[in-house]
Amino acid sequence: MTTRLEALDPIVGATVVDQLRRMADRLKPLRLVHINSTRMGGGVAELLIGIIPLWNELGIDARWEVIQGDQAFFEVTKAMHNALQGFKVNIGNAMLDHYLEINRMNAAKLDFDADFVVVNDPQPAYLIQFMREKAKKWIWRCHIDASKPDRKVWRFLREAVKQYDASIFSMPGFAQNLPHPQYLLYPSIDPLSEKNRELSAEEVSAVMDRLGIARDKPIILQVSRFDSFKDPLGVIEAFRMVHAHTPCRLVLAGGEATDDPEGPRIFAEVQEAAQGDPDIDLLLLPPESHYEVNALQRAADIIVQKSVREGFGLTVTEAMWKGKPVIGGAAGGIMLQIRNFRTGFLVHSPEGCALRIRYLLRHPEVGKRMGKFAKEFVRNHFLVTRNLRDYLSMMLLFRSPESGDLRRPGRAVVL
Ligand code: UDP
Numbered sequence: 001m002t003t004r005l006e007a008l009d010p011i012v013g014a015t016v017v018d019q020l021r022r023m024a025d026r027l028k029p030l031r032l033v034h035i036n037s038t039r040m041g042g043g044v045a046e047l048l049i050g051i052i053p054l055w056n057e058l059g060i061d062a063r064w065e066v067i068q069g070d071q072a073f074f075e076v077t078k079a080m081h082n083a084l085q086g087f088k089v090n091i092g093n094a095m096l097d098h099y100l101e102i103n104r105m106n107a108a109k110l111d112f113d114a115d116f117v118v119v120n121d122p123q124p125a126y127l128i129q130f131m132r133e134k135a136k137k138w139i140w141r142c143h144i145d146a147s148k149p150d151r152k153v154w155r156f157l158r159e160a161v162k163q164y165d166a167s168i169f170s171m172p173g174f175a176q177n178l179p180h181p182q183y184l185l186y187p188s189i190d191p192l193s194e195k196n197r198e199l200s201a202e203e204v205s206a207v208m209d210r211l212g213i214a215r216d217k218p219i220i221l222q223v224s225r226f227d228s229f230k231d232p233l234g235v236i237e238a239f240r241m242v243h244a245h246t247p248c249r250l251v252l253a254g255g256e257a258t259d260d261p262e263g264p265r266i267f268a269e270v271q272e273a274a275q276g277d278p279d280i281d282l283l284l285l286p287p288e289s290h291y292e293v294n295a296l297q298r299a300a301d302i303i304v305q306k307s308v309r310e311g312f313g314l315t316v317t318e319a320m321w322k323g324k325p326v327i328g329g330a331a332g333g334i335m336l337q338i339r340n341f342r343t344g345f346l347v348h349s350p351e352g353c354a355l356r357i358r359y360l361l362r363h364p365e366v367g368k369r370m371g372k373f374a375k376e377f378v379r380n381h382f383l384v385t386r387n388l389r390d391y392l393s394m395m396l397l398f399r400s401p402e403s404g405d406l407r408r409p410g411r412a413v414v415l
Contacts (some may be wrong), residue, residue, distance in 0.1 A: 004192060005057050011191050012385045020385060023392040024058035027399065032062045033114045033135065037077070037123035039066050040287035041257025042225060043187060043314040044120045044143055050190030050384050058388070063114075067106040067124045072098055074261050077123040080157065083150035084122065084142075085229060085309040096156060100126055107131040116395055119164075123259060126160045137398055141168040143187065143311040145332035146176065166394070170312045170333050183394055186336065187312045188387035189321060189378070194290035196321055199298055207295035213281050217247045218361055221300035222315075223293055226254045226266040229309045231329065236273045236280065238306070238353035243279060246361055253283040253296055297322050302360050302367065306353055307331050317382045320344070320374035325367040327356045337382070343374035 005017050024030075032055060036044045048064050055062030069077070076099045079089045107130035114135040119125060121143055128138050140161050146154075146169065154176070161167060161178060168183045169175050175182045189196055208215060220239060224230035232252055239250040252270060256263040267284065274280040285292055297303060303319035305328045312333030319326045320337065326344035328334035338344040345356040360367045 003057055004053055007192055008385060012379070012383055016385050016389075020058060020388055020392065023389065023396065024060055027392065027395055028059050030060050030116070030395070031112070031114045032060055032395075033065055033112050033117045034062070034120065035065045035067065035110075035117060035124050035127065036120040037067050037069065037074075038257050038259040039064075041255055042260070043312060045257075046189075046195065046314055047187055047387070048120075050188075050193050051387065054190075054384060054388060063112065065110055065112070067102075067110075067127070069102045069106075069123070069259075071261060073102040074123075074259050078260055078262055080122045080153055081144060082229075083153035084144050084146045084157075086145075086148040086150065089150065089153070091153060100129075103127050104130050110134070116398075118168075118391075122157055125157055128160060128163050132163070137166075138164045139166050139168060139394075140164045141185075142174065143170060144174075145171075145309045145311050146174045147171075147332070149176075165398070168394075171336060174311075174332075183390075185387065185390045185394075186333070186382060187314060187317075188382050188384045189314060189317045190384045191321065195294050196318060197294070199294055204295045204298045207292055208299050211281075211283060211292065211296075213251060213283075213296075213299070214249065215299065217249045217279070218301040219249050219251055219299060220302045220304060220357060221251045221253065221296055222304045222306065223253045223296065223318075224305065224307075224315060225257055225260055226263045226270060227260065228262075228266055229307055230254075231306045231308050232266065232270045233273050234308075234350045234353070235304055235306050236270070237350035238304075238357060239280065240277075241350070241354035242357045242361070243277075246358060248357075248361060249279045249281065251281045251283065251296060251300070253285055253293065255285040255287050255289060257287070293318075294322075297324065300324060301364070302327065302357055304353065304357070305329065305334060306347065306350075307334060310334050313337065316344075317378055320371075320382075321378045323368075323371035323375045325360055325370040326374065327353055327360070337377070339373070339377065343370055343377050 038045050052064050076095045079091050083089045103126035107127050116137045117135040118139045120141050166181045168185050222235050303324045303326045305316045307329040310332035316326050316337045328338045330346040340346045347353045
């Protein structure tokens with residue numbers, strides 16, 4: 001049977017996979033643990049689903065642990081998430097105490113003995129305080145657009161983060177003042193996953209029929225959790241401006257992440273805004289709908305990700321990998337991915353978004369050309385093999401006695 005690494009060979013090139021094997025060999029034996037707060041829904045879960053089996057194929061003993069929390073815990077962590085992305089929020093001391101207590105309870109339950117632990121995002125950030133001795137090196141990976149965090153919330157979180165041996169951010173602009181090295185690593189997608197693997201035209205049609213989406217007009221799609229930072233209302237506004245003159249259909253597909261309690265409220269707002277328009281399809285998908293999202297992205301003519309804040313935006317990468325032109329909000333990691341006018345368009349407002357949708361509807365050949373560039377851009381920069389290589393480089397740096405200079409506190413290192 002072909003292994004996943006062997007199957008990646010023809011996509012990324014045999015030398016890439018060979019290099020990963022050689023790097024991993026230099027680290028073995030190695031016990032690695034990734035920790036986050038949800039097994040399904042959102043970009044971090046997506047990333048971990050793809051990466052864990054590959055670590056194990058490389059001979060690294062990798063585990064994925066998920067912390068548990070109650071509704072009140074996820075209310076606090078979502079508020080923290082919003083605050084780190086620059087929103088004004090009110091988080092009282094009782095809420096912070098509850099957050100700490102849940103971290104303490106999870107630390108008591110988690111049982112591992114690791115060389116490296118990668119802790120993702122704020123939800124489990126304080127675990128280190130209660131279980132430092134369980135791993136030799138602790139790395140905090142921030143997937144959020146932390147360029148202008150709320151100072152009070154960041155001060156609280158920084159008390160935990162500064163205990164780590166290093167942190168990872170997705171863009172240079174997100175790096176913080178911290179007493180340890182900060183690495184810049186882009187997230188990635190797995191081209192072999194249910195979400196991204198090739199599908200036949202028949203498979204795509206069958207899913208569209210099953211979801212009840214007509215293909216009578218060009219389809220504009222946004223796939224996102226229902227979250228105000230993803231600006232679904234702005235997408236509807238842009239769509240209406242275009243739809244008034246040009247036949248097209250809008251599909252807003254989103255699911256719920258167990259660590260995001262705001263979803264139902266935003267979904268209700270979106271439902272209200274879309275009401276009465278037969279050309280807007282709202283899809284509330286179960287979290288395991290990877291195959292359906294894949295088919296939707298392949299069926300779409302134009303993909304929009306009109307976020308106003310975005311750590312990275314894996315949905316953009318996924319769409320680009322499928323050869324689609326993407327219109328993205330000029331925010332965070334979307335700006336790393338979309339080369340304006342080459343692999344898609346960056347926009348700042350619903351009006352700008354409408355202008356670009358209209359242009360691509362009128363010039364489908366330009367969209368096709370952009371999609372081709374976009375796919376190659378993803379192949380070169382945003383596939384899981386590159387993420388693995390970056391992690392391996394970082395861990396080798398920690399192991400190497402000559403790399404003291406690169407690991408100096410406060411240094412930002414681009415791998
Ligand atoms: N996603 C999904 N179903 C949904 C909504 C999103 O599978 O209904 C996936 C999406 O395809 C992507 C991830 O969740 O892989 C979202 O990652 P992104 O970085 O775009 O946003 P986040 O939710 O992490 O802010």
